[in-house]
Structures are given as structure tokens and as C-alpha cells.
Amino acid sequence: MVAAEMSTRHGERCPLDSTLKILDGKWKSIILCRLMQQKEMRYSEILQTLSGCTRRMLSLQLSQLETDHIIKKEIDTSFVPIKTSYHLTELGQSLVPIIKEMDIWGQMYLDTLCKIKNS
Amino acid sequence: MVAAEMSTRHGERCPLDSTLKILDGKWKSIILCRLMQQKEMRYSEILQTLSGCTRRMLSLQLSQLETDHIIKKEIDTSFVPIKTSYHLTELGQSLVPIIKEMDIWGQMYLDTLCKIKNS
DNA sequence: CGGGATCCCCCCAGATACTG
């Protein structure tokens, strides 16, 4: 289930869950990282930067992000082979600051774990 | 796998993943929400506020959060029956601002989805 | 009271092959 399908029958759960649902997926966080760095990317271009990700999985993750209105797909059918590209929507852009903070916190967390382990 | 078991062989993945791993779990976000509101809670007390959560799942989620050094368990064995309580660690506290922002963003997101659906 | 152990089912994701 993608975040867009969440209804209010989960009312007892916090809106926080909607945010986590969007990011929930084996490759979504790293895909978003890529699209933050380079605002427009081709399907195969993303695939190359994701070592270990199958085409099937990439398609699934991208389509879920699109369903959730976080990214947008552009298709150029004027030529063969078809070219598609992906970029963040405005909604997706609004998530960037939070993603960056989570990234910074994650770094601090890993450092802290190291210290704990060595003490 | 809990976040604490993540090693640097996932180097190509962003630290963001560590943060998401910590929050990844069916009940973790809502458990953290509870512990943010009420700093000290009993096992059964948490369980009551989580409709649909089994004891098995609560135990699993709590133990993972503890392994990741986000919460701490206190056990009082001086009486029978045993009393346990949980509270956020310092590390867990440091995550609170980000959780709050994700909650706020999630609310905005749900509102935006509503507008999109009605247009 | 606060769990752990076990069994079992279902879904996620990998592998592989096919297509507009």
C-alpha cells in the first residue's frame, strides 16, 4: 500500500505514518537522494547508480513515488527508443529539507554508535 | 535487521537509510509518539493505546528500538508481578524534532492530497 | 505482568523471460 491509499480509518495513527509510508521501500530513499542531486534523470541513469536494484524493483518504487505525487514522469515518444525522465514534484521538493535533516541525523547516529561500540 | 546492525558495506546508501531503518516497523512511529507525549510508560500501558497490536509485535518493536539505543527499558523486580517501563534515551530525544517535522509535513501532505482529489 | 517459543500463512522481492 502506498501512502496515497491511506484513509482516515487509520485515524489513531499519526500523520507521521503518511510521511514514513512515502519513504518506505527498499530503494525510495536513495532514489530521492539522486533526484535531489540531479533534478532530471533517465530511468536507466537511475538504475546504474543503484547497484543491486532490479528493473522490476525500480519500476515499482518509481511508480509508487509517482502515485504518491512525489515525483513526476515525463515520456518522450517522438523518437524510438522511448525516453523517459523523472523529477521531483513541488510536493516532493517540500520533502527535501526533512530528508536532509534525516540524513544529517543518520550520520550523527552512526558516529554515536561507533563511540558506544568502542567504549 | 535493525539499524544498529547496518555496516559500512552499505556505503553507497545514504545515512538517511539508518534513520529510516530505526523508524521502520509497523508500530515504531506510534510507539515513539506515545513516549514523546508521556515520557515513562509501562508495557501494558503502551499496548492499550495500540489497537490491533499483539503482545508479540509490541515486544519485537520495543526490543528493536532498545537495540538501536532509541529507548531504554527499566525493570523493577523488587515486586511480583514484575514491572517494566520504557522511556526515550538521549539519542531518542534527539530524534524528536525530526519526528515532529515529519508529523507536520504528513498533515500538510494529507491536506494536499485531499485538494488534489477534489479538483 | 511481561514476555518468549513455535507454527503457519501470505506477501515482498529476486530471477527470468517477454514486449511496445
Added chain:
DNA sequence: CAGTATCTGGGGGGATCCCG
């Protein structure tokens, strides 16, 4: 090039029972 279709197994999570 950018995906879909199908098959399959492994693990997450529910139900149930047991324990200090």
C-alpha cells in the same frame, strides 16, 4: 530503452501456547 508477466522462496507478522 523502459518497462510488464510469471513463477518461486524467504521472511514478516498473526495466532496460540508456555513461562518466570
